[in-house]
Amino acid sequence: MSTVFQLAWRLFKHEAKRGELTIILLAIVLSVGSVLSLSLFSERLQGALTDRSAEFIAADRQLRSRELVDDAWLSKASEFNLNSAYQVSTRSMVFGPKELALADLRAVDANYPLKGSIKVALQAFGVPQATAELPKSGEVWIDSRLFQLVQVELGGNVDIGDASFKITKVLSEIPDAGFSVFNTEPIVLMSTEDLAKTNVTGPGSRVSYKYYFTGETSDLDDYYDWLRPQLNRDVHRWTSIEDDDSAIGRSIARAEQFFLLASLLAIVLAAVSIAVAAQRYSQRHYDPVAIMKTLGAGKSMVQRIYLLQICFITLLGIILGVTAGFILQQIVVMFLADIVEVSLDIWHWRPLAIAIFTGIICSVLFSLYPLLQLFSVPPLRVLRRDINTTLSSKVLQFSTSGIAVFLLMWVYSQDLMISAILFVSGIILVVLLLAVTHVLIALGRKLGSGSMGSWTLAWARIRRRAMGNSVQLISFSITIMLLLVVLVMRNDMVEQWRDQLPEGTPNYFVSNVTENQRIGLEVQFAQNNVTGGGFYPVARGRFVAINDEKIRTEVTKEDAEVANEGRQGLGREANLTWGTELQTGNKIVEGEWLDSWQEGEPYPLSIESQIAGRLGVKLGDELTFNIGSEVIKSTVTSLREVNWQTMQPNFYFVLHPKAVENFVPTYITSFSLDESRKAEITSLMAPFASVTLFDVDARINQLREIIDQVSMAVEFILILVLIAGALVLIAQVQASMDERLQELTILRTLGAKGWMIRFSVINEFLIIGFVAGLMAAIANEFSLYMLQTQVFQMEAGLHLEYWVIAPIVGALTVGFLGAIGCWRLLSLNTGELLRKMV
């Protein structure tokens, strides 16, 4: 072994034993541990959530097609180790003994569904239960509504096309049913083997095919790479849950972004703690370096010794960090086991690689400047202790650290926007803090003079250690800001999720309600204590012209498919409603609402802003609809923003009642019925046999469950980040306590009373904590505004409460940590303090 290695190892061994490396080691362990646990946990959680959400498309990936696809495509899928299933769907009349109705016919193969489960009930609108079975040959399972529509009993027969089937189950739910209160026919589930017998898929029929795939993500991606060149945009559409633009899809996408954000912040926290620790490490080694140089060690020898030391520390830090991170996330996952099904079996290599990479980059890049300072310590320091280092370039220090943080964030997130927002916020914060520090110094000049009390002493120290304090202030503020960002993001996000499904969200929809039935239903709801939503008149109309110019390009089917839930229905015909009251969740973004209409003016119309954009419609345009044989013309007087996430009927077009006063509409409404009153539904709706009832309880519960799971997971991530942040604060206070040792010792030696020194240190930390909290709250607003508007697509707002909370909590936390730190130091007697200084 070379002398350099031996020396480095010896120094490392002793320093590790004597606890000299604790702070820097802790910083690396913290960085590696928090990044590993956060990324591992979030990766596993995302896996679990994606898996859960995959139930909504009954697979990991889905290929929708308007034509039967080549069999070779499916056999190729099995070559890629994928499981596959398929479904053929079409619309067909279903004939009961007396009545007939249009139904959504779904013929599935034996593998369907690959994800999620089919639910059946013992009676129409009964409690759904999952089943692993499928309709046998000659059998169909039909929707509760169809029992009403064709007036048939369970066990009875229905005819579809040329074949007759026995109804063996009430179909409550299939995973990928989708949801729309418009244009949705009741589903009939049958086996693909039986479909041919019906002869309903002949020429001219509208048949669509869905092919389902599950497997490893890499295999799915490989298969898609193979398949993509053969797909025709007009015929095929490849989807995954990530493409889902529904409330769930968005919730999950936001949660993923939040996890990413939390992990990024953990990286920055880790970087801050390593920067603090590396600076302290470097300063503590000024003497040994000066001694070694005096004894004949050249600069290169010193460099090699300390670079090797950093390698040893980094290696040990990574090993301990990986172990700690793994144990931590394992504990969290076990704790969460009842709430979220997160598999511990799959080991994700990416988080491990990222954690190790972070540990190395952080310790190398953030140690770089302190190490360069260390290497430049002149040997003359052995004679003149006041000489520290000949290298002093704050620009170099800040630029290397800044570039390192930015690169790390960018490489990790692969999202330039998030990285840039956080980075720019950080820079604004640093500039703000430097300005504040100067103000503080000026203030300290006034407050720090006069008779010696603990506050005076604290102010005087802040003034004297201006540069040191400004660095400390910056690191405290960044830490607090990052914690605030994660905390507020989590609160806002969870609140917005919960707002989507407030208590009393309607779980039943009723459509095809006639004027007479509307009155009857209102009475029925009132008598049975059921909270109903409003009744909206509905008429289907063909949108034919803009300003008398015939529409050539209709909104495509693909657009209609991309549009989800409430948005469905705008294909060939639009669902029109009318009224003068603006629906909840709607907001006028341009123009004036219909109630400002005056007799004699053209009839007004309100259009949803996004569809207006797609259709190229603007205020003042005259739109023409054909409703039946009638032509309706209205002028666009307002554009509305619609919250499609709310479970209520939403419309693209709202007309003025006067424009359609000659029409007899049907109505649509919704109501909420508790789980406990579910059995009442049959008797409640019995007098209204011809209306169409939709039970969306299952859908709502599914949505609520996912939102709860995601919220819970987000909370745990928040706790992890808070722990990481707390550790960083401890490291920072600890490091600064080291610098205070000399002054405390002198004051103590000169006979200063213990309480006065303690209070002066606590007061100093209180001031620093308060200012750091305030600055963090200000910078937090900027970061949040940018993140929420640019990345999370959420509504941004001010968080004034944190302008009060952050400085108070900052002062108390930093003051408390300072108190602990100085308590430890002041528990030593003067002799021990003096010895510690040597």
Added chain:
Amino acid sequence: MTIAPAMIETKSIIKKVITSEGELQILQPISFTVKPGQSVAIIGASGSGKSTLLGLLAGLDEVSGGHIMIDGEALHSMDEEQRARLRGEKVGFIFQSFMLVQSLTALENIMLPAEIAGLSEPKKRAQKILEQVGLDHRANHFPNQLSGGEQQRVAIARAFITNPKILFADEPTGNLDSTNSTKVENLLFDLNKESNTTLVLVTHDHKLAQRCQRQLHMDAGELTEQTKPLKVVSGE
């Protein structure tokens, strides 16, 4: 008969520093010679420039002008790496504040210069010299576990392990009580005599200075040879 070259030879060395008020010359041109094996004390009040001169002679700092020859080598024209090599090969140091590496044991501190210089069997050498200074039982103790006197004895052992040609000592007893001072003084001069090392000692302790063969007096950056006997103040 050939004349042995001087161990230390300075010619008009000066030192200037930049202060907030401009350039300040803290050493006036200094010229003197020290023969091999000679012991020289540089005495003077605090701030007179003693330590600055020591730093220049030991190659810890650069001269602003003039020449310094150490054992025939031109120190003034060397870069930092070359000066480090020279210190490692030919120079030993003892400091007022001991300057031991806190994270190394007494034995390891002593081994350090031998290892840096690449000498063989550094541990054996260190153990031997540790015995000589009477601290073999403290070999595995860290500096903060040793008394001030013990720490300085470790520092002396460290200074002699490479058999340096010159030993620079900066107030070697400045941090010690009188009992320990005497012990350390005796040890220093005994080892110096034994190894025939040239000793340059900076002190304001006249008693210690008197034990050296020559006394140079430093005052406001000027160096003069002390010809009259020094006045020893009791207790100093």
